[in-house]
Amino acid sequence: MNELWAQRGVLIAATATTWEIFTLATLLALVISFVAGIASVASNQVIRRIALVYGEAFRGISLVVQLFWIFFVLPFFGVTVSAVQAAVLGLALCFGAYGAETIRAGLLAIPRGQQQAAQALGLTRFQSFLSVELPQAMPTFLPPLGNLLILILKSTSVTALVTVPELSFVSNALSANLGVSLAVFAYVLAVYYFTAQLILGATGWLERRVRVGGKAGYRQ
Numbered sequence: 001m002n003e004l005w006a007q008r009g010v011l012i013a014a015t016a017t018t019w020e021i022f023t024l025a026t027l028l029a030l031v032i033s034f035v036a037g038i039a040s041v042a043s044n045q046v047i048r049r050i051a052l053v054y055g056e057a058f059r060g061i062s063l064v065v066q067l068f069w070i071f072f073v074l075p076f077f078g079v080t081v082s083a084v085q086a087a088v089l090g091l092a093l094c095f096g097a098y099g100a101e102t103i104r105a106g107l108l109a110i111p112r113g114q115q116q117a118a119q120a121l122g123l124t125r126f127q128s129f130l131s132v133e134l135p136q137a138m139p140t141f142l143p144p145l146g147n148l149l150i151l152i153l154k155s156t157s158v159t160a161l162v163t164v165p166e167l168s169f170v171s172n173a174l175s176a177n178l179g180v181s182l183a184v185f186a187y188v189l190a191v192y193y194f195t196a197q198l199i200l201g202a203t204g205w206l207e208r209r210v211r212v213g214g215k216a217g218y219r220q
Helices: 002-006 008-039 045-060 063-077 083-108 112-120 125-162 167-178 181-219
Strands: none
Touching: 008 045, 008 083, 008 125, 008 167, 008 181, 045 083, 063 083, 063 125, 083 125, 112 125, 125 167, 125 181, 167 181
16 A cells, blocks of 8 residues: 555546546537537538538447557558547547537427517528527436436546556556556546536536426526
């Protein structure tokens, strides 16, 4: 245990790396999800097809393969990224494709009459989407997006394959070197569990806020 305590800085640094990758990948994945999801229901056929092709391609390719291409293959084409950048980009592109399908399903679930009613009131297409369609779709796609964030968190462990010193890889190395597997992996379990609980708590709070706001809007 004394050896493990002496290496606490290594574990803390690995935890920070995991949280950094998760945070950046989540932000980028959410942007991709909304852009691709909205594009997939656009009236422009070219934009819609591009978004659908992106979703099908990145949902159909293993995350490991995507990471390998970004980190090991792109340098052959003159594009070199760091291990952390490859991890963030790979996670964001992969899970952004899943998130886009969630956004698309939520938007398609809104009755067509809502859009027509908004247009009858003189709202532009953008105003209709922002003020009528999106608020109604959010309670539908928030729970799946919360689950998607959990998947991103758990998938940060895969980024060790492109040499990222994230928590699971570093903890496994420490356990092998110091022979204190129980203490190391108890720490890893606690980090992943409590981070996941924070994510679920935040998305649950946001979902309740959206539902209460929607009901208040309807009463008005």
